[in-house]
Amino acid sequence: MQLKQLLKIILINIYHNKMRTFLTTLGVIVGTATIFLVVSIGKGGEAKVNEQYSRLNVGTIIVAPAQRGRVVDPLTEKDAQMFEKSGNIAHAFPVLRGSGDINYGNFSFRGNFSAILPKFQASNNLTVQYGRALADEDETKKNKCAVLGAELANTLTDGNPSRIVGENISINGRRFEVIGIYNRVGDSSYDESAFIVYSVGKKYLLGTRANPTIIVQATGIKTVQSAIEDIKAVLDETHRLGGSEQFRVLDAGSRLLAAQESARTMSLLLLAVAIVVLIVSGIGIMNVMFVTVKERTREIGILKAIGAKKKDILSQFLIEAVIISLAGGVIGVIAGFFSIPVLKYFELPSLPSINGVLLGLIFSVLTGIFFGFYPAWKAADLNPIEALRYE
């Protein structure tokens, strides 16, 4: 039989069982929509990670204490100077990080601050959008001034950051003048932090609790690994108590990889859920197809009596199952498109893509073929006499 006529007959049969067909497709709709959304979330997550790290220099290496809290043998400014002697390292800057109450007017906020050497800004792509950056003079004169990350400035001013420039804020009760606001970097450890000069941070805010991190800039991407080895050698030398073991040495490249990895894990997890949904819906299709075959046993007998071959019956029921699942797939993809705004509302990054559409449809068709085959084969294999006798 030609496909066109076969489809006509199948559609007549499907139309006859509209309600049942719709209920059967529900599972496929959910499964396909999930697959589509999983791919969208995966793509969105990937895009977000890439955006976050796009402005971060891949030659950046972070040397930090392996454990939080008090360290017996902390890093010092001297370590930074030692690192800079390596031919693989362009700069090494100590950074003090802390958290505390940041107040502006009557707005109080628990936030982070970093005390840096002014040179650090240039080597870490920190540029100001309002006001001015920290200057060497501020460091030598121990000026109590601060430059804010873009996100922090937004939070403190309710989205009107420029007005805070020239105003005073207090960090842990100490007064600082805001002299500028950085451009957005895409890394929350910068964008949500307040920056002050190193000497001031050490003297007024952290004192003996000062436990710096050293941010190292390798001379290039290719020298990152050698720079890491040089750093470890220096640490073994200068921190004989615990050697380099007590510090973590991380490069931005591996941080990027780790972030991408976790986004991928999330996608795989959701994909697994989607596949489970499709398997369950496939079993539903199989069930319905068995009922359909049973119901039409007599018709199958008639078809065989007038000359239908096994493959005619098989393809009729298989195509019926595939049409049901494909219809579910198409509706599922459309439902997925409509769910994207919901994800956006919950701030889940998501990016609809043609891959998601194709993957969803392919999986829905495969579900139909896989779970429709056995009932269809059962139908094709019926004995014509017994089928004709079936009431």
Added chain:
Amino acid sequence: MAILGPSGSGKSTLMNILGCLDLPTSGQYYLDGLDILKAKENQLAEIRNKKIGFVFQKFNLLPRLTAVQNVMLPLLYRGVDEKEAIKLAKEKLDLLGLGDRCNHLPNELSGGQQQRVAIARAIIGNPNILLADEPTGNLDSKSGKDAIEIFKSLNKQGNTIIVITHNNEVAEQAKKIIYLRDGKIYEHN
């Protein structure tokens, strides 16, 4: 030809075997020189499609297809183009006086009309043999007579018609009657 016998005599089994729907447990059956017992399933399907037309007691029309769709179905399985099949199906329905019922579903037709649709479906492929199992069993006597008349005129046009029945009146219209009892032919004339 009529095959006459009481119920349980094996008439339907004989018809199923003749129609290549069932295989005998013993014996031999040659149709146009082909050993049916050794034929493959696809070959049997093809024989049923081309050489045999069935008319069942219960009409056995597909309930969701219109009269014309029911009639053209055997041609579709043969690979005939849809337009051609529709044309031929309408011709046959016209011939049997159902020209104005082409697009009706079976349950919109009377018993006699349904039987005529079934006959149209059975003869559309110009089969060598037309097998009719109690064709008048579910019909009122008027429709039954009409059906017999149709068979007679088809027979005049050269079709072999085998009617299976337990009704003497029907059987007597045939040129040849085979009496069947307990699975055995015990008389024929």
